[in-house]
Amino acid sequence: MIGSDLIMYEEEFRKIDSELQKLHQQSNAKVVFLVDKNGQLIASAGETQDIDTTSLASLTAGNIAATGGIARLLGEKEFTILFHEGEKDNIHISLIGQRIILVVIFDQRSSLGLVRLRVKKSTESLTRIFDDINKKVEKDKGEGPFEESPFAEISDEDIDSLFR
Amino acid sequence: MSFINYSSREINCKIVYYGPGLCGKTTNLQYIYRRTNPEQKGKLISLATETERTLFFDFLPLALGDIKGFRIRFHLYTVPGQVFYAASRKLILKGVDGVVFVADSQIERMESNMESLDDLQINLAEQGYELEKLPFAIQYNKRDLSNIVPTEEMDRLLNNRNVPCFEGIATSGKGVFETLKSVARLVLFELKKHY
Numbered sequence: 501m502i503g504s505d506l507i508m509y510e511e512e513f514r515k516i517d518s519e520l521q522k523l524h525q526q527s528n529a530k531v532v533f534l535v536d537k538n539g540q541l542i543a544s545a546g547e548t549q550d551i552d553t554t555s556l557a558s559l560t561a562g563n564i565a566a567t568g569g570i571a572r573l574l575g576e577k578e579f580t581i582l583f584h585e586g587e588k589d590n591i592h593i594s595l596i597g598q599r600i601i602l603v604v605i606f607d608q609r610s611s612l613g614l615v616r617l618r619v620k621k622s623t624e625s626l627t628r629i630f631d632d633i634n635k636k637v638e639k640d641k642g643e644g645p646f647e648e649s650p651f652a653e654i655s656d657e658d659i660d661s662l663f664r
Numbered sequence: 665m666s667f668i669n670y671s672s673r674e675i676n677c678k679i680v681y682y683g684p685g686l687c688g689k690t691t692n693l694q695y696i697y698r699r700t701n702p703e704q705k706g707k708l709i710s711l712a713t714e715t716e717r718t719l720f721f722d723f724l725p726l727a728l729g730d731i732k733g734f735r736i737r738f739h740l741y742t743v744p745g746q747v748f749y750a751a752s753r754k755l756i757l758k759g760v761d762g763v764v765f766v767a768d769s770q771i772e773r774m775e776s777n778m779e780s781l782d783d784l785q786i787n788l789a790e791q792g793y794e795l796e797k798l799p800f801a802i803q804y805n806k807r808d809l810s811n812i813v814p815t816e817e818m819d820r821l822l823n824n825r826n827v828p829c830f831e832g833i834a835t836s837g838k839g840v841f842e843t844l845k846s847v848a849r850l851v852l853f854e855l856k857k858h859y
Contacts (some may be wrong), residue, residue, distance in 0.1 A: 504857075506667045513671030538759030539723075539739060540667040540676045554706045558723045558739065562711070565755040566720070650675065650734040651856035659849045662728040662736060663841060 506536050506599075508663060512633050513543065519625050520545040527618035528610035530589065534626070535560050535601045544598070564601055583612065586588075592621055597625050665759035666855060673758050676737045676840035677851050678759055681842075683766035684776035684782050685717070685745035688805040691834040692766060693724045696844060699837065704728060706807070718744040730756055731852070738848060745780070754787045762851040763788075764843055769804050769812040769820055777822055796825065800848030803832040803843045 507640045516534065524532045524545040528653040531551060533544035539561035541553050563582065569577050595623040602623065604615050667676040681689040688858030690710065697708040713719050722742040727735060743753040759831035765784065767777045785795050804818050813821075815831060823829050828846040 505665055505855075508667070508669040508671050510671045513669070536667060536759075538665055538667075538678055540678075542667075542669075552707055554725045555709050555723070558725070559709065562720060562723075562755070565758060566752070569751055569755055570731055649859045650673075650732040651852070651859050652732075654731055654856050656849070658731045659845070659852060662731070662848070663845045 506540070506542075507633065507637050508542065509633065509636060512629055512636070515629050516543050516626065517545070519622055519629065523604070523622040525617055527604060527606065527615045529604045529606040529615065531603075531605040533557070533603050535603065536563055537564060537599055537601060546605075560601055560603055564593065564595065574657075581616075592616070592619065594623065596623050597630060600626070600630060602626065666761050666837070666851075668855075672735075673733055674735045674737060675731075675855070677761040677848075677855075678739045678741065679764065679851065680756055680760045681740065681742040681763045681764045681766055681822055682753075682757075682780065683745055683805075684768060684773060684780040685747070687745060687766045687768040687773070687777075687780075688719055688832070688834040689742035689745060689766050690722050690804075692764075692803070692832075692840050692843070693722050693742055695795075695834055695837045695840045696726070696740065697724055699841070700726060717746065718742055720744060720752050728848075736852070738844075738851075740844075747779075750783070751858055753783070754790065757787055757793075759792070760788075760798070761854070762847040763795070764847050765800070765801070765802045765804060765813055765822070766832075767818060769806045769818065770809055771811050771813055774813060774821060775816075777818075781822055790827050798807060799847055799854050800825075800827045801843050801847040801850070802827060802829040803834075804829065805832040805834050805839075807831045807838070808833045808836070 520532050520543055531546040531548055533626035534542040535557040539558035545552055567579050580595045584591045589607050590607055593604050596602050606615055681692055683689050709723040711720035712839050743756045765847045788795050802823055804815055818820050820827040829841040830843045834840055
């Protein structure tokens with residue numbers, strides 16, 4: 501179980517970031533972000549300064565989890581796209597692979613059709629990037645621990661310092 | 665299932681507070697929220713019913729500090745304790761790194777405690793986890809009440825593995841941070857084993 505931790509490296513993070521920037525521009529969206537299914541925010545692009553992205557990430561993952569639960573009750577594997585329409589803003593949520601959630605928030609400057617089209621394109625690129633990350637993690641596992649592991653020398657004092 | 669981000673130098677871990685209905689899971693989070701510096705915490709989100717019973721989950725993100733240049737973030741979740749929210753409860757356990765079991769010390773709640781602990785094990789197993797292998801701490805809450813079971817008896821009923829265990833009064837904060845710290849320590853040492 502610990503073996504399935506999500507690990508992000510500098511190189512892939514840059515690729516993901518630029519893919520999100522591209523999606524943000526091409527879909528005319530307000531905000532685009534990527535969350536893992538456990539509610540951890542991975543990356544974001546656009547007007548994020550007024551948004552509590554941590555909470556949004558956790559609630560989006562909760563939303564996907566609840567919808568996935570409904571899907572299984574109905575004998576579906578998963579609902580891969582969710583769409584919520586508001587008075588001003590709309591939110592388009594889609595699953596990338598089995599693990600990552602792509603969220604696009606947009607208003608009247610864009611349209612559902614455009615968002616769906618661009619999300620589809622980005623999904624392909626993002627899937628490739630996450631496949632690369634998985635390969636890299638597997639490779640690193642085979643070759644022993646990471647060189648710059650932050651855990652190597654972790655001590656009781658380190659943990660005490662967190663709770664001061 | 666932690667998220668280790670070498671790019672932003674962050675480590676995110678998920679801790680779930682589990683236990684029977686009205687045992688004080690949400691109260692634990694509320695106390696932690698009140699007693700943490702504003703810059704170290706995010707919003708406390710409660711998806712609750714009109715009568716303030718947890719409907720889906722409570723969520724509190726904490727960024728307590730750095731270890732070896734990595735920012736350590738804990739995402740605390742509670743499950744809905746009421747029996748009939750079983751389906752939702754299961755979902756919250758996805759990707760959990762550590763579990764706190766909050767037990768209600770009152771005599772009449774012992775059976776509910778044991779049921780909830782069984783339920784935890786079953787739900788974890790469904791996700792492919794074993795409680796025995798997860799960082800796990802227990803809190804015997806509501807020690808300020810009069811009709812409570814002695815801790816030795818609660819140990820016998822709920823803690824036969826002898827995991828870290830704390831007496832708590834979540835309303836006043838007794839034992840709250842001790843419990844959190846204990847499970848956080850176990851989570852970080854578990855990560856140390858693997859990376």
